[in-house]
Amino acid sequence: MDAFVSRKRKRIEPEPEPKPATGATRILEHEPGTQHEEEPTEFKLALLASLHPNLDEATLLETLLAADGSVEQASDYLNQPRTTSPRKRSTPATVGYQSSLSSYRITPLDGNPAKKSSAVKKGRTLSLYSPEDIEAHTPCSIIHNFLPPKQADALLSQLLEETPTYKTLEFKLFDRVVVTRSTFAFYVNSLEEAEEQKTEYVYDGRKIEAS
Structure with a gap:
């Protein structure tokens, strides 16, 4: 009996908790x-x-x-x-691809x-x-080189010659008149289409003015 009373209890070691994963x-x-x-x-x-x-x-x-x-x-x-x-x-030193x-x-x-x-x-x-x-x-597609090289060069040369006639765009933003830095122009195939553009279509809230 004395041996039973005086005997020490075995120490129960707690199980280590699993370490969280990385x-x-x-x-x-x-x-x-x-x-x-x-x-x-x-x-x-x-x-x-x-x-x-x-x-x-x-x-x-x-x-x-x-x-x-x-x-x-x-x-x-x-x-x-x-x-x-x-x-x-x-x-890089310059903007890369x-x-x-x-x-x-x-x-x-x-x-x-x-x-x-x-x-x-x-x-x-x-x-x-x-x-x-x-x-x-996006609902868009890019199609490269859809014109023959000679025709594309001729078109570019014509557009460059006509760029001085392009106009800036004016519109209102928060009750202020704003003028864009870029210029633009509309191209049509005939005078009839030009009149149709002026009377039936609106661009940026106003009728198109032909020069």
Whole structure:
């Protein structure tokens, strides 16, 4: 009995709590469509920058938008073979060319076409660097060299000769008359179309005046 009373209890050591995962591991282990929507964009960009330190922030942001905010999917996109070399983080002396997302051949790993998502975000400037980007994110298209070289040169020479006749545009902004620094002119094929432009069309709130 004395031995039982005097015997010391065994000390129970508390089990060590598991250490939280690092930021990159925590994001990449979450299921798609859940956690990546809750983390701020700056945090996701920091994760992508740590995984791809040779890419500039603009490329990382565009890729993140194309991946619907998923860091894991954006990283997979950037790991795919590229057709052009990405721009380094070093700041050049002059404005350089920003590579387009199309140069990364961004497609899902299963080979199916990627779902196009709008890159337009409220409060952010949308930067587009190639005709493919413009067609994907705007209702516009860029068509280069649609005129033969001789015809294009002749048209340019004619426009340069007529630029002194172009007019500035005046409009009201907050009850103040504002004059644009740029000049403009309308071109039509015939006098009938010129009269039609003056009587049936309105440009910037006023009738078109023919000189």
